[in-house]
Amino acid sequence: MRESHIALLRAASTExxxxxxxxxxxxxxxxxxxxxxxxxxxxxxxxFSGKLWPDHPTLRNFGIVFRQEHYFLHHFWEQLWNxxxxxxxxxxxxxxxxxxxxxxxxxxxxxxxxxxxNLALFTYFIPAAFLAVxxxxxxxxxxxxxxxxxxxxxxxxxxxxxxxxxxxxxSDNLPVELDEAAVMDGASPMQxxxxxxxxxIAPALVAIGTYAILLAWNExxxxxxxxxxDTAITLPVALGNFxxxxxxxxxxxxxxxFVYALPPAAIYYAFRRYMVSxxxxxxxxx
Amino acid sequence: xASVAIRGARKSFxxxxxxxxxxxxxxxxxxxxxxxxxxxxxxxxxxxIAGLENITGGEIKIGDRVVNHVPPxxxxxxxxxQNYALYPxxxxxxxxxxxxxxxxxxxxxxNERVKRASEILGLGPYLERFPRQLSGGQRQRxxxxxxxxxxxxxxxxxxxxxxxxxKLRVQMRTxxxxxxxxxxxxxxxxxxxQIEAMTMADKIVVMHDGLVEQIGTPLELYDKxxxxxxxxxxxxxxxxxxxxxxxxxxSATFEGPNGVKLPLxxxxxxxxxxxxxxxxxPEHFTIADDGAEAEIVVVEPTGSETQVFAKLGGEEVVAxxxxxxxxxxGDKIRLKPDQRVVHLFDExxxxxxxx
Numbered sequence: 001m002r003e004s005h006i007a008l009l010r011a012a013s014t015e016x017x018x019x020x021x022x023x024x025x026x027x028x029x030x031x032x033x034x035x036x037x038x039x040x041x042x043x044x045x046x047x048f049s050g051k052l053w054p055d056h057p058t059l060r061n062f063g064i065v066f067r068q069e070h071y072f073l074h075h076f077w078e079q080l081w082n083x084x085x086x087x088x089x090x091x092x093x094x095x096x097x098x099x100x101x102x103x104x105x106x107x108x109x110x111x112x113x114x115x116x117x118n119l120a121l122f123t124y125f126i127p128a129a130f131l132a133v134x135x136x137x138x139x140x141x142x143x144x145x146x147x148x149x150x151x152x153x154x155x156x157x158x159x160x161x162x163x164x165x166x167x168x169x170x171s172d173n174l175p176v177e178l179d180e181a182a183v184m185d186g187a188s189p190m191q192x193x194x195x196x197x198x199x200x201i202a203p204a205l206v207a208i209g210t211y212a213i214l215l216a217w218n219e220x221x222x223x224x225x226x227x228x229x230d231t232a233i234t235l236p237v238a239l240g241n242f243x244x245x246x247x248x249x250x251x252x253x254x255x256x257x258f259v260y261a262l263p264p265a266a267i268y269y270a271f272r273r274y275m276v277s278x279x280x281x282x283x284x285x286x
Numbered sequence: 287x288a289s290v291a292i293r294g295a296r297k298s299f300x301x302x303x304x305x306x307x308x309x310x311x312x313x314x315x316x317x318x319x320x321x322x323x324x325x326x327x328x329x330x331x332x333x334x335i336a337g338l339e340n341i342t343g344g345e346i347k348i349g350d351r352v353v354n355h356v357p358p359x360x361x362x363x364x365x366x367x368q369n370y371a372l373y374p375x376x377x378x379x380x381x382x383x384x385x386x387x388x389x390x391x392x393x394x395x396x397n398e399r400v401k402r403a404s405e406i407l408g409l410g411p412y413l414e415r416f417p418r419q420l421s422g423g424q425r426q427r428x429x430x431x432x433x434x435x436x437x438x439x440x441x442x443x444x445x446x447x448x449x450x451x452x453k454l455r456v457q458m459r460t461x462x463x464x465x466x467x468x469x470x471x472x473x474x475x476x477x478x479x480q481i482e483a484m485t486m487a488d489k490i491v492v493m494h495d496g497l498v499e500q501i502g503t504p505l506e507l508y509d510k511x512x513x514x515x516x517x518x519x520x521x522x523x524x525x526x527x528x529x530x531x532x533x534x535x536x537s538a539t540f541e542g543p544n545g546v547k548l549p550l551x552x553x554x555x556x557x558x559x560x561x562x563x564x565x566x567x568p569e570h571f572t573i574a575d576d577g578a579e580a581e582i583v584v585v586e587p588t589g590s591e592t593q594v595f596a597k598l599g600g601e602e603v604v605a606x607x608x609x610x611x612x613x614x615x616g617d618k619i620r621l622k623p624d625q626r627v628v629h630l631f632d633e634x635x636x637x638x639x640x641x
Binding site: 175177178180181182183184185186187191195196199200 | 336338358359363364365367368369371372373374375384385388389432436
């Protein structure tokens, strides 16, 4: 009895210590989001009142945003679509390239696979910000500026090396006998890829797809450089433009930002199981 | 069904040669076991038959077709892997149907063959389950089902039982043998377990360091091992080896370590004084007054028999008795080898000397 009591106490104290760390971190993370939310439900004149809850909470700001009833919001839906299209295209392209590469390197053991992996790793020695200007020049040379494809290509370039690494590690953990069994069963490399390989790495694909989508969705620097027309920019760039006026409509800026933050939160919540298992896959030998 | 002929097969990985010219003839419908210690090249040879490894030299024929450059899927052989290699995302039925699906067989035929295979293996109730929902033995059966469904020329088994626990291993051993007796498909089976080889094979191929040491029926290998390696590998507990010299003056005897005299039934007079290795299986010792004196070190009763480890002329030997003796460590006993079943090997080459 006594011993189980002590064990219980010990477990409770561990829990308490975790909470002691967890609660401040949670507050620290949620505070800006709450601040944003507070702005979004406050009328324009009381946005800066500094209260923890507005006297007259309202959803009017959301109406203004959705109906595009402000100078800065004239292209809201179009810009949201730009963000969405660019994010989805980045996700799809990154997955296509990275699965192909990981399959070829890990399963088909093509020559030069190691070199490709090392080069992929090498790209991370150069911070993405350093490449922004050269990338801008390159896109200009190819006449892609202000085209959504310029940003998609740039994002795929940044996301792919990491995606290849994670997928290659995941692939390496699949037993080689599965491929051999499929080969004995008469599968061609393409059938092996489609019928055996893809279904088995599906969880990692969800994680990597989400990673690439969110990377493109949240991108600001490249989007700002490569896209400039009001109808071509993504929503984060449009949000930045709010600050070009002397009296920025902060409550609308925050409302739009809040709307923009919802899809990633939803995606992350929906796929959280895959995110954790996928992104740590291959970290340790299981 | 088909015969398999391996002639002068060689395999190198880079500059490392692992198989140095192997000849094995496997008759149609035969159950052949490749056995040997790990690293002897048995699995590599099997994979060369399967087409998963290319052939560095020599020739492999399935039926009357040389398959050296034929891709695996056109060889019409099915393989069962050690870790089952079941597709985790497919049900039992889908696993078994996979090869036929790839070949574009009509659905009716696929269903019929899967049904037949599942009946043979007793997998009927599990067809809609996934591999993760099955026990080890059931998974092994599905792996075999996948091979049966194809009705191939040759079955290849790569240590299929080594992932199972001891009891299940014995049970599956019998099942595989029964299956072969029923289907009569030519089978090549790789194992490192000599008991598996002895119990299942029509013919055993003992391999060692990339070479075939001996080919024969289980009892041929047991009764007439061609060399000291085969003698030591086949049989459990392993054969006792004692170094010494052959003495022929009138009758033949063997002078073992520290002058221990051991009986020999016959030896040519020319072999007098020849250094040799005396081989005697543990079960071929009897207790007799005219036996050689030995001191008991350890006694291990298993119920059906008792294994006795003893020092004979300073060398440790093991003897097995079915009858129950009162043995205690430290006791002196007189061990007499049955001279009709003594094996004599050349000390330098390990080759068998007795006929």
